Amino acid sequence: MLRLTIDETLTSTQSLLSAPLQSLVAIVAGAMVLTVLRWMIGRTVRSVVDGTTQVRSHARRLLLRGGVDPGPSDPLAAARRVQRAETMGSVLRSAAALVVGVIVLTVIANIYDWDLAPVLASAGVVGVALGFGAQTLVKDLLSGIFMLVEDQYGVGDVIDVGEVSGTVEAVGLRITQVRDLHGTLWYVRNGEILRVGNKTQGWSRALVEVRIGPDQDPAAALALLREAAEALTADEVVGPLLLDAADVTAFEDLSGESVMLRVMIKTVPAQQWAVQRALRAQIQRAFGSGGVTLALPRREVLVERGPLAAQDQTKSD
Known part of the structure; x- marks a missing residue:
């Protein structure tokens, strides 16, 4: 009887120790995966910002071979590349943290045999409510992501987005800042931009x-x-x-x-x-x-004399 009691105690102790240990392993593994993902994303962003040595040297060789002087790099193009890369890096880091966090929570829930059905149902209801309430924000964010991925415009470009036309000073996921000819800084929501005319892209x-x-x-x-x-x-x-x-x-x-x-x-x-x-x-x-002269605007004025004008002319005579 004593031996059976000891075995049951050891089994229960091992089960109690195994669940926290497995949870700890899951958390540590998730933290390591997230660290690796963030490092890879940061390295990719730095390579895009700085430009890899091989790509720049190869492009310079091609230009020199064609008899074109590459010259110094354009600061506006550099700023555009930096902002685009940093914004996409921020989005990727946030997405990686969200995915890893959901996976770790799911593993821990499986370890402790939690019933997640009520939680998922409540989360679904809350998600639907937030979706209706924040659909404008989601629309702006998605539009900003696609604008950055497609490189529709960047810092320094002169664009026409309908009612606003000017130079782009900043591009974010939700807001684009445009400075018009009069110096007014406009904050344009990305979700409200239906068309973009870029006057300075390519040539x-x-x-x-x-x-x-x-x-x-x-x-x-x-x-x-x-x-x-x-x-x-x-x-x-x-x-x-x-x-x-x-x-x-x-x-x-x-x-x-x-x-x-x-x-x-x-x-x-x-x-x-x-x-x-x-x-x-x-x-x-x-x-x-x-000796070539430009055309001058001309305007013809037709003066009609009616009966009253003729009578006035007779009286004056």
Whole structure:
């Protein structure tokens, strides 16, 4: 009887010790897995921010082989890459912690044979309530994640999102900060952005349109426009900003008052406005030396003399 009692005591003690020990092992294993995941995510983020040596050296060799000077790195592109990588790293770290925490809690519940059905039912009800209440927040967060993954815009880009147009100063998971031309900083919710027009992604285009009078020679004006574009290409400051030759066309619009001519030049991103200002100055000088004048707006006023006007004129006589 005594031996049986001792065996039962040992068995119960071992069972009591095994459950806490297994729980401790599960917690330690979960902490180790989470640490490894966070380290891997942090290393990936650092590699994206800094740029791996192999990728940068390979890209530089390709550019030099093609006769293109890679030059210094663009600070706006670097800031864009940094913010995008850090935001995605934060999302991945939070997701990893959530997944590991749920797995550890599930293992501990299985060890102690907990009945999780009531808890899951309550959590489902609470989740549905929170889902209805926070659906706008969830929509903003999901939209922000997809915008970052798809790289629709970044810091330094000039975008048009409908009612707001300006330079992007910060991109978050919920809010995008846009500074307009007047200096106003707009906070735009990502879930409310239905369309995005990025004016500075990849490359840009400088567009200048001029109107000459109907009595002017369009062929001579086109020749002067080409001279202005060639002078712009030879400029030491503006020339490196051009990516292609100018496209000069005429008769883009025709009326009794004027003929519209157009000049389009492909430029590096976000430099089309500087190129347009320099091109307008060159066109003004070229037209001045070539004797071509711009069309002046004209307005015709029709004056009708009625019976009262005729009577007043008779009385005055």
